[in-house]
Amino acid sequence: MAKENNQNPKFKISPWLVYGVILGALLLFSVFGSGFDLNNPRPITLSKFHQYLDSNQVAKVDFNKSKATVYLKESALQNKSHEAVKNDVFGKLNVKGPHYFTEIGNDELFEKNLQEASQKGLIDDYEKEPDSAWGEILSIFLPFILIAGLWIFMMRRMSGGAGGGGGQIFSIGKSKAKLFDEKNDVKVTFENVAGLEGAKEEIQEIVEFLKNPEKYTSIGGKIPKGALLVGPPGTGKTLLAKAVAGEAKVPFFSLSGSDFVEMFVGVGASRVRDLFKQAKEKSPAIIFIDEIDAVGRARGKNNMSGSNDERENTLNQLLTEMDGFGTNTNVIVLAATNRADVLDKALMRAGRFDRQIYVDLPDIRERKEIFEVHLKPIKKSEELDTEFLAKQTPGFSGADIANVCNEAALIAARKDKKSVNKQDFLDAVDRIVGGLEKKNKIVTPEEKRAIAIHEAGHATVSWMLEHAAPLVKVTIVPRGQSLGAAWYLPEERLIVRPEQMLDEMCATMGGRAAEKVIFDKISTGALSDLEKVTKQARAMVTVYGLNDKIGNITYYDSSGQSEYSFSKPYSEDTAKIIDTEISALIENQYQRAIQLLKDNKDKLVALADILIEKEVIFKDDLEAIFGKRPFGKIDENLPETIIE
Structure with missing residues (x-):
């Protein structure tokens, strides 16, 4: 059970309240400064006052050098x-x-007149107020005091927001890192991190370094200075860092x-x-920098806009603090990024980040463990099988699986x-991969038949090819930006051979080929198909070296520096050959798909008719038309994905 936080929440003053108080003070000053009183006194002339005085109507007068009440x-x-x-302001008799009140010119003459009136019995009492300059001083300096107070308040707020603490304007250079130590209860531990066994092992070892350094230093080993977590988005890099903060019994700066x-x-x-100064004062300690590519990009690579001096100065200071004169070995730096290719080489070298831990997308076993973690707070049915869910989500990251469970x-x-x-869960996978169903989208009968023929073409060709992924489900219900979709059962391969890629390209071109065979016309509905096969063909020719004319050459640059270059890594003649080979690959598979569909035209039409009638068909409907798939038994537990 988490500890209760008994500390009272810090009281925060709203800036609007401060503005209201200042404005109210200015208004009150302007009102009271002009002679306002609750008894509602009125101004009169000096001659009018003497008329009231001579007619024995005045009871008392208070006066100073310039004014008489x-x-x-x-x-x-x-x-x-x-x-x-x-009457006063409340409507009662103002006794x-x-x-x-009236303005007086000469206070000595005014006092002499009052003295004569008192001797005649025309006035009961009069009093001269002592001279004071505070009223005038206050009226002059109060607006400046209020303005200065407002400026100081605004500066304190700006410096507090930008500098992270201290509330002073010069604290803007202070570190904004959040400290987790024994006073902060971090609930995430390594038990909450499913899968990622290799990464967890190395991360746990780093925590062990700080808990028990003598175990490693006693035989001459040195504690690593840093570890870089690299991997696609959503794979759990930040979650691993949170687990370190929850497990480590040392200060953790995030x-x-x-x-x-x-x-x-x-x-x-x-x-x-300031960050490393704080960490060294609390050493041994861990510093975690998330998305380090925001500050650690390679220096001087961008020739278009020039170098960013401020960012480069920050990177230089980070390099010096991690491995320079006067550095402390009791501070370990963890960092996470999904763009390791753009990081500066000096930052990546041993001595700064001694270890690079690759956090990859989870495999089927790890996905099952991740599902078990995210399903704990969910009320699930008893027959729900997490292994089945893991097989339905190939290529999903940990964040994607969490999203599936929530959806x-x-x-x-x-x-x-x-x-x-x-x-x-199956509906959630369809929703996330394909998008939201749009059952109210207006589709004409002609368009609906064209979509059905297109999707039936994908299903037919993939069923007839050995290396193409077998089909699970086809739908012509609009979903997301697509008018139809087909779900397949791909294998999770570590390497892909040319015949497998060609079969996949042929199956992808099956939709357009079906339109050509049935209608002798083509449409714009194959845009996503064309985009996919073009990328596959280009990768075969320019990346993987699977083309005979280009040969065993790759133009792929894993360092990412080619994006800053103006020139291509091949000549114009080679570019023409690449374009020709890419086009030939795609056209050959397109013609191959057309021939397959011509040989099975009656089955294609029958499948499209069923699709129009039911809107969604499954593997059983294909087996009823085509018979059992000729390339071995389909594994019912294979995962599924979507190809539009």
Whole structure:
């Protein structure tokens, strides 16, 4: 059970509240500064005041050098001339006052007049207020004080957001890394990481280095300085790092490569220095930099826009901190990226990242383990077989499998089910791979027949070819951006031979070939098919060296530097040969598909008719028309994928 956090949440002041208080203070100052009072005193002229004074209506006067405040007698308030000041702002009789105020020119002469009126009994009392300059000082400096306070508040917020702590403007160069230690409860452990056995073993060894370094240093070994996690997106690189943070009993600093990047010059290098300074103070420690390619790209490669000095300075500082004078061996750096080809060679060398751990897409056994992890919180039916689910998801990453489980639960909830069953998972796979069904999409009968012929062509050709993946299901219900789709059962091969690639190309061209055979016309519906076979043919000729005329030559550059080059790695004559061979490969398979479909035209039409009637057909419908597949028994447990 996770520990409860008994600490009170930090109180945060809304900036809008501060703005409101400042605005209110300015309004109050402007109102009170203009002589406002709850008793609603009114301005009068000095001659009018003397008229009230001579008629024995004034009870009291308070005055200073420039202003006099007048209080009337209660009897005088009954006079209609004082109707405006008779009541206060609450509507009650304003006996206490003040009632009027007036500007005076000469305070000495005004005081002499009041003294004479007092001797005559025309006024009860008068008082001269002591001279004070605070009112004038406050009226002059208060707006500047409020503006300065607002500026300081804004600067503290900006520096706090950019610098990560301290609340000062100069903290912008501080590291934004989040620290995980014994005070932070990280729930992810190695038990939550399914599959990835090789990567887990190496990562666990790094944790062991820091827990028990004497075990390795006692025989002369050195603790590795860094490990780089490389692999496709969604394979679990960040999850492995979270597991390290949960397992390690040492401080763990986590941040992203983009956290070093800032609009101010020199901030990135300053943050790198501060990060390693904090790590060394808490050593032994682990630093994890996610998406390190944001700051670790190769220097000076991009000839188009020139080098980015700020990013390169940040990278140089990172290189120095990882392996330079004064570095500490008790700090291990973990990093993750799916673009290892663009990283700087100096960053990749031994002594900085001693180990490169490749986190590949999971195989069928690892997918089963991943399913078991993600199915724990889901209410699933008892007959659900995780091995079957693993076989239905070839090429899926860990993130994809998590998405399948969540999508299956949503589909089951949408159908008001109490548990998730096998069909919900199959629907989830279809939803993720093919897209959402669009049953209300308007398709004319002519278009529907053309789509059915196209998909039946894929199914027929793939059924007749030995190395083509056998079919599982065909649908003409629009799904995502496709008008129809076919699901196949490909083998998970480690190597692919030319005859296998040619059969796959022929099956892919079966859709357009069927349109040609039946209608003697072709349409734009084969765009995705053409894109796929063109990539396959180009790979055969230029990458894998499977073409006789080009020979055993590859133009593939695994370092990724060719994208920055203006010139092609082959001559114009070779380019013509490549284009000719690619076109010949595709056309030969297209003609091969046409011949296969002509030989089985009646079966093709029968399959299309069934497809129009049912909209979705399965392997059993093909066996009813074509008979058993002539190339051995189909393994029912083979995984499935989709080819449009």
